[in-house]
Amino acid sequence: MTPAADNRRFARKLAIVALAMIAFSFLLVPLYRVYCVVTGSNDATVRRIAYGDAVKQQVDTSRWVTVEFVATTSGTLPWEFRPETPRLKVHPGDMVLTRFRARNIGNRAIVGQATFNITPGEAAGHFHKIECFCFSHQPLGPGEAKDMPLQFQVDPKLPADISTLTLAYTFFEVPGTQTDDEPGASKPA
């Protein structure tokens, strides 16, 4: 083989490595999800369980756990959003029902989707949701208000050193349901 052809062959192999690394960068997306499940980050371990399974849990009346609620909206979403009560003291195993209230103070209909986050992350695997407004899209017309339920249960197997959980919800506008101009087209100077 001529040296030039040899060089081209070797360079092609290196180019394949470079292309494989582009593929790898996209592979990092599912890998990140796996990482979140393994470590409990991003609440990938929060479980949605059926009502029937939840009632079977033994209530641990010897222990109190404080659950705090935080409600925010992202960026420019013109919604008011707050919990009915800022914090609740519950027994592990209790079935607890609480409400959040959202009101669209804008002048157009908006479909919202809430994301959630639990701190500390180790607790995420021991927080069960039976019913939650975050399971589905929430449409609100201009000026419309809605009470949205959350039914949850703290698992009795919650590590003993955790006495307070913070549950944070953030409402986002669902992409693609937008009716006004492109975001970012007009940027504040």
Place this chain on the structure above:
Amino acid sequence: MAEIALHGEEHGHPTGLTRWLFTTNHKDIGTLYLCFSLLMFFIGGSFALVVRAELFQPGLQFVSATTFTQMTTLHALVMIFGAIMPSFVGLANWMVPIMIGAPDMALPRLNNWSFWILPFAFVMLLSTWAMPGGPPTSGWTLYPPNSLQTGMAFPFVIFAIHLMGISSVMGAINIVTTIFNMRAPGMTWSRLPLFVWSWLITGFLLIGAMPVLAGAVTMLLTDKYFGTSFFSAAGGGDPVMFQHVFWFFGHPEVYIMILPAFGIVSQIVPTFSRKPLFGYHSMVYAICAIAFLSFVVWAHHMFTVGMPLAGELFFMYSTILIAVPTGVKVFNWIATMWRGSLTFETPMLWALAFIVLFTIGGFSGLMLGLAPVDFQYQDTYFVVAHFHYVLVTGALFAIVAAVYYWLPKWTGHMYDERLGKIHFWISAIFVNVLFFPQHFLGLAGMPRRIPDYAVQYAEWNMISSIGAFVFGFAQLLFLYNLIRAVRGRGPRATAQVWEGAHGLEWTLPSPPPYHSFTEPPKIDDAQAHS
């Protein structure tokens, strides 16, 4: 530049503009890379001076808060992708073939392409100043959602980054292929000059890391224009994931910018110590170890995002582990000088300043690498001080040292030694006036990327800005000294140039002929280990 043409082959080569446009000669392309990066160095430097002028006093004096953050973004992008990286590629183009006894680079046509992509990329990047909304305000890391709020400049920035990535990956493929396939007979792996070794490993880092950046910015692009939700929480994505993908590229990137500098210093220190390099093999192993570790430490850039304890510990330990091979290298440089017969010509001065000041940058890196204390330093001026010590007094000082060291070889004329020393001392003093106070500012809590600050930070900011202006304008001395040598105003350089220099490049006349080593040289032990 004209000098190179005078010593060309008899049958000649194109002259004028087309010579530079169509050239496949490694020396021409090396010269193009070096001139381009010098231009970018001054452009990026002028952005930095705008930043420092604004920070001279509290309050907003010269530019708006938006323009300020855009300045910091483009300063970083221009310096990293326009000044530091292309200048290393330029040095590799010039020196790797003549250090390993090859007639040219392995893929000369590809070489021409990898350079000529760059001017287009940077015209695109810099043209964002003229667009409505202007460049991103997010800093060079382009974290979403901030970077997604960029106006119509956004796709131009992304495509410019794609082009820079393609350019440097092609350059890296070329250099690695050259080193693997084009070594002269007798140039065994254990006789390879350290600069060549360091570039071999850097080439692999580029091939491994740059495509990941391409992937990350492509995801940003589709998030903004094609309705995907890689990083948008509303659609089930996660902005923190961008930080993981970005720093998976970003940490190898910082070693891409420092390994060739290690190689340069490993060439210069033995020359002016008149001793062979101490611990050649451990130097090579250290480079390989640093390169490997660079792929498993990325999350130390994001200790505060909320990682599990095991993650914090893993990334902290692996980060601190890098200090071991780096310490080996610093030890070897010092041991090379031990009982050597040292002289302090300009390249040696820059190399010595590199060893001292880069080590200071390494120490602040150790502080930042400790997860618990990083919660205090994260996003403060301490971080700014750290990475400017490793990139300015590290990478840039090594590049300047390399230019002074090899300039007589390239041009056939000595630079002005007195002027070189003046340039060195002004730079070495004022770069510390510029960056050392930023450690204090950071420890006192001054955040990065802010155009205005509380009055308790005023004194150190003023001192830092004074340092910046003197350091910046001192580089004009460098420019003058370069032009002077290129125009042939200094005394003629011998082939050997430096008394203690070893290696194939010093067996060629100064300047080397347009085509060198068309007959491969024979290498024996006496010539090895420069």
